[in-house]
Amino acid sequence: MTNRISLAKLADQAGVSTATVSRVLNGKDVVAPETRQAVLTAIDLLGYERPEKLRRRPTRLIGLVIPELSNPVFPLFAQNLETALTSFGYTPILCTQRAGGVTEDTHVQLLLDHGINGIIFVSGLHADMESNPDRYHSLIEQKVPFVTINGSNPTIQAPDFSLDDALTMRQAIRHLRTLGHSEIGLAVGPARFIPAARKVASFTKEMQALYPEQPVHITHTLFTLEGGQAATKKLVEAGCTAIIYGSDMMALGGLQYCETAGISVPDDLSIIGFDDTPLISFTNPPLTTFRHPVREISEVAVSTLHDLITGVTTENHSMTFRSELVVRESTTTLA
The missing domain is CATH 3.40.50.2300 (Response regulator)
Incomplete structure (x- = not known):
């Protein structure tokens, strides 16, 4: 299959050398995760079929627990988190919530049953001050790595990445x-x-x-x-x-x-x-x-989770991020 793929076209699309493209196509581990992802993206954009060795099912799974997707900000987070996770070689499992649907606890148990490597919670029960934090303490006791986004809870000892x-x-x-x-x-x-x-x-x-x-x-x-x-x-x-x-x-x-x-x-x-x-x-x-800064939040959250999974750090590296006020036409001088 690879002989029908133009290395030059892929290299140009991905912004890398043809030698790097060749290493990715042959499954070499010497390529950085973000570079590998750039080549895979180029393959998809140019309409090529991925070689068999690049279609092997990844075994490293990360759960994404996100609220209902009717609010456009959450699909935006899901997309950016997926991109960041893929660059590290993880496969995300998306778990969405809505009123009357599957609960967060049920999603988490299903993820644990699938042997996930870690979990990212976006605007979950960690952000609800009336919710019992014991569910997160249990994950810590089970040594399940996780991070939270948009809801820094002082009772939960896990990295959080929220807006200021x-x-x-x-x-x-x-x-x-x-x-x-x-x-x-x-x-x-x-x-x-x-x-x-x-x-x-x-x-x-x-x-x-x-x-x-x-x-x-x-x-x-x-x-x-x-x-x-x-x-x-x-x-x-x-x-x-x-x-x-x-x-x-x-x-x-x-x-x-x-x-x-x-x-x-x-x-x-x-x-x-x-x-x-x-x-x-x-x-x-x-x-x-x-x-x-959804992309920046997603990248830092995934990088931190990867560090927790690989044992690089056990510290609680939480961060807050600045939002930018974009002035358009819905505000004006008071008459």
Whole structure:
């Protein structure tokens, strides 16, 4: 099969030498994982069939436990985590959750039954302060390597990679303040979730410091379009001229509510989202929101998990990441 593959075309597509392509095709272990992945990607993009030795089923499995995929930020994480895992020679097993579906504990048990090498939890029960952390303590006792994303829980001794929620709130408020807004509302998820609680704490502190004489407007709701609609109605009725949302999905709900209620965005109400998921810049108006370093988070999380699996480190290397405020047309100067 390999004689029908053009080494030169593959080398050009992958950005490597023909000698490197040859080593990958012949299954040599001297090639770096990321280089091997680049060549495999080139094979797929050029429409070649992979040689038999490159189609052997990998035995190193990693579980990805992720919330429902209806929120575009989670497929984005899944895609980037899969790419990073493949570069290390792992095969991901995707486990998604939704209300009324398979529970996280059931997913974990199924993964353990498959002999997985490690687990990555994204916005799982580790982020729920009302959830019993013993399920994670049990994994530690069983010496199952795992890392968490988006929900640093101080009761769980595992590496976590989360966004700096406090910083995003300060950035959002200061952006709106420069536009003349002081009646600013926060629409965020249930209070029991760690990222929501941290947003609330930072938002409250910042608003009280800037506007000590006025009430702090916060509404807890679901991370859904419907939740965003309900929160927007409540905050607008409270007199807010600008709203910060805990997700782009909620912000989209806010835009929908404004359209049906005859409220102009941004002339009557400025809106800031959170995630900058694909296609979000095509809303009407284009949404001002926070762009997260999803690729960087995924790569560091996978690299750390690999170190735990291979015994390179046993330390808790947690990190927080800065999000970038992307200013578009859903925020403007207060008239």
